Amino acid sequence: MNQTDNVLFEIDERGVATVTLNQPEIHNAFDDKLILQLTDIFSRVDQNNDIRVMILAAVGKSFSAGADLNWMQRIAMYSYEQNLADANALARMFFILNTLDKPTIAKVQGAAFGGAVGLVACCDMAIGSKLSKFCLSEVKLGLAPATISPYVIDAIGARVARRYFTTAEVFSARRARRLGLLSEAVVEEELDSTIENLIEHILKNSPAAIRAAKQLIFDVQNKPISDALLATTSEKIAELRVSDEGQEGLNAFLQKRRANWIKG
Numbered sequence: 001m002n003q004t005d006n007v008l009f010e011i012d013e014r015g016v017a018t019v020t021l022n023q024p025e026i027h028n029a030f031d032d033k034l035i036l037q038l039t040d041i042f043s044r045v046d047q048n049n050d051i052r053v054m055i056l057a058a059v060g061k062s063f064s065a066g067a068d069l070n071w072m073q074r075i076a077m078y079s080y081e082q083n084l085a086d087a088n089a090l091a092r093m094f095f096i097l098n099t100l101d102k103p104t105i106a107k108v109q110g111a112a113f114g115g116a117v118g119l120v121a122c123c124d125m126a127i128g129s130k131l132s133k134f135c136l137s138e139v140k141l142g143l144a145p146a147t148i149s150p151y152v153i154d155a156i157g158a159r160v161a162r163r164y165f166t167t168a169e170v171f172s173a174r175r176a177r178r179l180g181l182l183s184e185a186v187v188e189e190e191l192d193s194t195i196e197n198l199i200e201h202i203l204k205n206s207p208a209a210i211r212a213a214k215q216l217i218f219d220v221q222n223k224p225i226s227d228a229l230l231a232t233t234s235e236k237i238a239e240l241r242v243s244d245e246g247q248e249g250l251n252a253f254l255q256k257r258r259a260n261w262i263k264g
Helices: 032-047 069-075 080-098 115-122 149-156 158-167 173-179 188-203 207-220 227-242 244-254
Strands: 007-011 016-021 053-058 104-108 111-113 125-129 133-135 170-172 184-186
Touching: 007 032, 016 032, 032 080, 053 188, 069 080, 080 115, 104 115, 104 188, 111 115, 115 125, 115 133, 115 149, 125 173, 125 188, 133 173, 149 158, 170 173, 173 184, 184 188, 207 227, 207 244, 227 244
Parallel strands: 016 053, 053 104, 104 125, 111 133, 125 184
Antiparallel strands: 007 016, 133 170
């Protein structure tokens, strides 16, 4: 396990990486230091082909309360240029998390406020405790959820965002599930088993195909169904069929055996 004051990072023998926010005394609020640490860890996960899936979790009662008060006090004194550099660092962290080529799962308990909603939205899947709470609280501070907006809007839709971006209401896990921010809402005792079930499904699948499937979503989303898009999708499946893992997967299926990427 790699450990800093603020973040825990470990990879198990299956290739499951777990990134854990580790400041329960401040409800895992984040600042510029934590942003740089997470950016570094997410980049390392992205570059490590031995990692099959990443879990984003937190220690304590809260997933994350959003921005740290001391950090907010500092940035209140920043110039525009300093604020822009700070915001660019935050935006880069969210972008890297959102575009990781491995499946990502957020494990959410307690509060997920402000930028923490962005962390949840950037993950491919999010499993939350039924007691977890969410809030896009920025407008209460005279701000807006700018750097997280592309990911939150993608997760919950523009119509819903127009409400919660402007009201800063706290909403429940049940509503987060209905809105699409959470994949599932379960009792807290079932968080680990629910995530483990997802991991077991992922580990049965081709790592190369998973990377291609994630990229496919970015390539196809919001694109018109045109000759160019049809050609792109046809080329992609043809490439996968003749790839090493594509051949292995097809032959394993036809021969009624396990594919070679399945351990155990």
